[in-house]
Amino acid sequence: DAGVIQSPRHEVTEMGQEVTLRCKPISGHNSLFWYRQTMMRGLELLIYFNNNVPIDDSGMPEDRFSAKMPNASFSTLKIQPSEPRDSAVYFCASRRDRPNTEAFFGQGTRLTVV
Amino acid sequence: RKEVEQDPGPFNVPEGATVAFNCTYSNSASQSFFWYRQDCRKEPKLLMSVYSSGNEDGRFTAQLNRASQYISLLIRDSKLSDSATYLCVVNPTYSSASKIIFGSGTRLSIRP
Numbered sequence: 001d002a003g004v005i006q007s008p009r010h011e012v013t014e015m016g017q018e019v020t021l022r023c024k025p026i027s028g029h030n031s032l033f034w035y036r037q038t039m040m041r042g043l044e045l046l047i048y049f050n051n052n053v054p055i056d057d058s059g060m061p062e063d064r065f066s067a068k069m070p071n072a073s074f075s076t077l078k079i080q081p082s083e084p085r086d087s088a089v090y091f092c093a094s095r096r097d098r099p100n101t102e103a104f105f106g107q108g109t110r111l112t113v114v
Numbered sequence: 115r116k117e118v119e120q121d122p123g124p125f126n127v128p129e130g131a132t133v134a135f136n137c138t139y140s141n142s143a144s145q146s147f148f149w150y151r152q153d154c155r156k157e158p159k160l161l162m163s164v165y166s167s168g169n170e171d172g173r174f175t176a177q178l179n180r181a182s183q184y185i186s187l188l189i190r191d192s193k194l195s196d197s198a199t200y201l202c203v204v205n206p207t208y209s210s211a212s213k214i215i216f217g218s219g220t221r222l223s224i225r226p
Contacts, residue, residue: 033214042218043158043201056213091157095214100146102203103214105157 006092006106013113018080021109024073025094033103034067034077035091043091049075050097082113115140118204120217128225131192135220137202138184146205147178149187151198152219158201161187189222197224 005024013019025032033048047057049069057067064083069075079086089110093103120137127133139147147164162169164176164185175188189196202217 035216043216045213045215048213093214100163102148102150102160102163105159107157 004092004094004104004106006090006109008109009107010110011112013082013111015083015113016081017113018078019082019086019111019113021077021090021092021111023075023077023092023106025075025092026104027073028096029094029104030097031095031103032069032075033093033095034075035093036088037091037108038088046077079111082111084113087112116217117141117206117215118202118217120202120220122218122220124221124223126223126225127192129192129194131224132188132190133192133222134186134188135200135202135222136184136186137217138182139202139204139206139215140183141204141206142180142183144183144204144206147176147185148203149174149176149185150201150203150216152201153198158216161200192222192224194224194226197222 007022031050034046035043037043046059047067048055052069065079067077089108091105091108093105095101095103117140149161150158151161152158162171162176164178166178168177173190177186199219199221201219204215
């Protein structure tokens, strides 16, 4: 299995532009998570899906952030318009719905908004 | 209060030393616990699960204390390659289809 695949690996964009991050979870995994990591705030859960349905989006910082999961093999996180404070590493993770099963992470997207 | 709290460190210890980290969680109903390791500029990866009876994997030992709501990680005979950030992870509900909360991580640096 190729693991969780995220794209792009790096993104540099200007303030005000729209940014779309993509994630392909591991096949057969029911839950998908989007995290943001910064030095100041650590690893924050933004939103998670179960069976393609958003379950908890309370971590989404504001309306500029949105996430979708149109099918079991694809999810997007969109920021529109982007701001410099959105600069961070964004991780996607997936797991199978069994007790005591771990989540597997993608390699992350390093976003820089200038 | 944060759902999962860790001492951020850094812990700077000599090679061969024993080092221990604790992590506290706020939800007494939490069911699943893990330790992850994250290397610089890499994604977090599972180090070990934490079972109620405690578990050991080579030089690593994980313990769960439900009464005091904390988990611990002990590293014996530390190696240079153990230098990383260690993340405490909690599944705060019994449902297997639930969110996973990460602590902010404890940085460990092993010196020669």
